[in-house]
Amino acid sequence: MPYDRSTRDRAHGRAHDREHDREHSRSRSRGRDRGQVAIEYLGFIPVLMLLAMAVIQTGLVAYAAQQAGTxxxxxxxxxxxxxxAQQGCREAVSASLSGRTSCTEARGGDTVTVTATVRIPSIIPLWDPIGDAHKTATMPLDH
Known part of the structure; x- marks a missing residue:
């Protein structure tokens, strides 16, 4: 039987067409999904911003507590x-917290106890519900 080249070419052509159609449909679906990752990141940015603000605010709380102890x-x-005692307190804290610092002293016998209160700064403007950091220190009176 003679070899019919056109039958082989047609079969090869159909297979090639099917492969081409599959690749074409894959590239079309990839094209539609192309901006999906960017949109997902945009949706995640507010979560990252809130997390960053919480970390910064926690750092401010720790810093205010450390400054109150000092x-x-x-x-x-x-x-x-x-x-x-008030002057000693204000001079000991950083300049940014000196206006937020107050101290009270209580004398008892041969000691003096000072309680420092530092108002904790907030990173959200016009919102200051965080509270205060209180630390107490006692020293003997120098005679």
């Missing part, structure tokens, strides 16, 4: 030497 020790040291 202020209480400095105020107690100043009061034990006969100086103003």
């Amino acid at each position: 202020a209480a020790r400095a105020g107690a040291r100043a009061a034990s030497l006969g100086m103003s």
Whole structure:
């Protein structure tokens, strides 16, 4: 039987056409999905922003507590030497928190106890419900 080249070419052509159609449909679906990842990232950005703000606010709380401890020790040291506890407190904290710091002293026998209060700053403007950091230090009076 003679070899019919046209039958083989037609069969090969149909297979080639089917493969071409599959690739074409895949590339069309890829084209439709092309911006999907960008849209998903845009939806995730608010979550990342809230997380970043929470981390920063937590850092501010820790920093205010550390500064309150420093202020209480400095105020107690100043009061034990006969100086103003309030002035010692304000000089001990950073400039950004000195206006947010107050100290009270209580003398009892041979000691002085100073309680420093630092109002915790908020990173959200016009919203300050965070509260205060309180630390206490006691020192013996210097005679």
